[in-house]
Amino acid sequence: MERKVILYIAASIDGYIATPDDNLDFLSTVEQEGEDYGYSEFVKTVDTVIVGRKTYDKVLNMGYDFPHADKESYIITRTPKPPIGNIQFYIGSLSELLTKLKNQPGKNIFIDGGAEIVNLLMKDNLIDQFCISVIPVFLGEGIRLFNDGRPPLSLKFIKSQSFASGLVQTWYEKQ
Amino acid sequence: MERKVILYIAASIDGYIATPDDNLDFLSTVEQEGEDYGYSEFVKTVDTVIVGRKTYDKVLNMGYDFPHADKESYIITRTPKPPIGNIQFYIGSLSELLTKLKNQPGKNIFIDGGAEIVNLLMKDNLIDQFCISVIPVFLGEGIRLFNDGRPPLSLKFIKSQSFASGLVQTWYEKQ
Numbered sequence: 367m368e369r370k371v372i373l374y375i376a377a378s379i380d381g382y383i384a385t386p387d388d389n390l391d392f393l394s395t396v397e398q399e400g401e402d403y404g405y406s407e408f409v410k411t412v413d414t415v416i417v418g419r420k421t422y423d424k425v426l427n428m429g430y431d432f433p434h435a436d437k438e439s440y441i442i443t444r445t446p447k448p449p450i451g452n453i454q455f456y457i458g459s460l461s462e463l464l465t466k467l468k469n470q471p472g473k474n475i476f477i478d479g480g481a482e483i484v485n486l487l488m489k490d491n492l493i494d495q496f497c498i499s500v501i502p503v504f505l506g507e508g509i510r511l512f513n514d515g516r517p518p519l520s521l522k523f524i525k526s527q528s529f530a531s532g533l534v535q536t537w538y539e540k541q
Numbered sequence: 542m543e544r545k546v547i548l549y550i551a552a553s554i555d556g557y558i559a560t561p562d563d564n565l566d567f568l569s570t571v572e573q574e575g576e577d578y579g580y581s582e583f584v585k586t587v588d589t590v591i592v593g594r595k596t597y598d599k600v601l602n603m604g605y606d607f608p609h610a611d612k613e614s615y616i617i618t619r620t621p622k623p624p625i626g627n628i629q630f631y632i633g634s635l636s637e638l639l640t641k642l643k644n645q646p647g648k649n650i651f652i653d654g655g656a657e658i659v660n661l662l663m664k665d666n667l668i669d670q671f672c673i674s675v676i677p678v679f680l681g682e683g684i685r686l687f688n689d690g691r692p693p694l695s696l697k698f699i700k701s702q703s704f705a706s707g708l709v710q711t712w713y714e715k716q
Contacts, residue, residue, distance in 0.1 A: 379673070379696065379713065380687035381556040395695060488679070498554070502696045502713055504663070507689040512555035514682040520570060521554065521677045523707025532698025536709050538554065538677055 369468050370494040373477040373484060374408055375511065376533075378501055382508035383481055388424060392503050396531040403499055403535055412437065413473035416463075419443035419455075421480040434478070442483055461490045481509055488516045495539045496521070502532035544643050545669040548652040548659060549583055550686065551708075553676055557683035558656055563599060567678050571706040578674060578710055587612065588648035591638075594618035594630075596655040609653070617658055636665045656684055663691045670714045671696070677707035 376393055377383050384390055396403075415434040422441045425432060432439070432453060440456040440463060447455040456463060464487070467475055477487060487493050498511075524537035551568055552558050559565055571578075590609040597616045600607060607614070607628060615631040615638060622630040631638060635658070642650055652662060662668050673686075699712035 379671070380691070381685075392693075496554070500711070502698045504687070504691060504694040504696065506691040506693045512679070516555070516679060516681040518560075518567075518681045519679040521679065521707070523677045523703065523709070526701065526703040526709045528698065528701040528711075532696070532713075534698070534701045534709070534711050536675070536703075538707075 369414075369470075369472050370474045370539075371464060371468070371477060371487070371492055372408075372412070372474050372495040372497065373487075373493050374405075374497045375477075375479055375484070376499040376501055377511045378503050378505040378508070380504045380506070381511055382505040383479065383511045384509040385505055386508050388509065392501055392505060395503060396501055396529070396533045398529075398531050401529065401531070403529060403533060408497070409476070411474050412476040414438040414440070414467060414475045415478055416440050416442065416460075416475060416483065417478045418480045418483040419445070420482070421478065424480075434476070437476075438472075460486055461492060464492045481511055481513065484511065485513045485516060488512075488519075491517065491519065491540070493540070495524070495537065497535060497537050499533050499535040502534075544589075544645075544647050545649045545714075546639060546643070546652060546662070546667055547583075547587065547649050547670040547672065548662075548668050549580075549672040550652075550654055550659070551674040551676055552686045553678050553680040553683075555679045555681070556686055557680040558654065558686045559684040560680055561683050563684065567676055567680060570678060571676055571704070571708045573704075573706050576704065576706070578704060578708060583672070584651070586649050587651040589613040589615070589642060589650045590653055591615045591617065591635075591650060591658065592653045593655040593658040594620070595657070596653065609651075612651075613647075635661050636667060639667045656686055656688065659686065660688045660691060663687075663694075666692065666694065666715070668715070670699070670712065672710060672712050674708050674710040677709075 521538040696713040
């Protein structure tokens with residue numbers, strides 16, 4: 367089976383992944399003890415992670431360690447930088463990187479955001495599966511998950527699940 | 542029980558209610574014989590319909606009769622026009638209209654679009670329930686259901702249901 371490129375991401379009902387000042391506090395409204403919304407199971411299916419440089423920096427600036435240091439990780443950036451362990455700073459073409467990775471054996475490939483990476487990949491139709499977790503809030507404004515200027519695409523619905531917190535998680539895949 | 546103001550609307554996964562040229566063909570991808578996604582049951586719970594003028598004109602221009610002629614209908618417009626049966630062309634303040642209607646006895650009030658009306662109402666926090674049906678397509682660009690510049694709002698999740706076509710319908714209400 368070919369490796370899949372999977373976008374696994376959370377958004378507000380109105381389609382934002384962060385507030386205008388890049389705040390993610392809305393995610394905490396669905397934090398419940400013992401409920402990870404399938405995340406740990408999902409992470410077992412991937413061995414490679416692709417993240418935009420801004421998102422990567424944001425995680426570090428929030429005081430966290432990069433959570434995927436055990437996986438082959440590519441930080442998509444315009445500024446070359448030497449690798450840190452498994453973490454490579456990638457300045458080349460995203461579609462070339464994905465094509466190369468998909469031709470190698472391995473588990474699935476996790477697209478961990480941010481919006482810039484998602485929209486670049488969607489323009490080239492490079493995402494195989496989408497898992498979108500909708501948090502039951504309106505942010506009102508902010509950083510949109512989906513920008514204008516992508517091609518239209520019909521998807522195959524896989525499954526949808528709602529949780530006690532009101533989070534609704536839906537999986538789609540490319541047809 | 543107070544009458545509820547309910548937004549009942551369909552959107553693409555990427556949050557558009559129409560293409561840039563106002564085309565709604567994507568809705569037909571979920572048309573299935575014998576499946577109306579709860580619409581006829583929903584319509585029984587309302588006796589008043591609020592529609593933006595552009596959406597109203599669009600329905601007529603597509604060759605349809607206005608589908609809510611049996612209900613008290615308000616077409617929100619800037620151009621005064623005499624009523625047609627139960628259909629009134631309303632040029633006043635939306636929030637005054639809603640406040641007046643909610644103080645009258647009656648069934649629920651159906652917000653039938655378009656985006657301009659939805660965003661005006663959300664700015665004043667005038668929508669009590671939201672039923673959003675997500676069609677399993679990306680339009681890529683178009684007329685967004687939710688524009689920037691609304692206040693943030695936490696919602697109460699009511700229910701979510703997926704259908705064989707891949708449509709996922711989720712109900713939320715104001716807390």
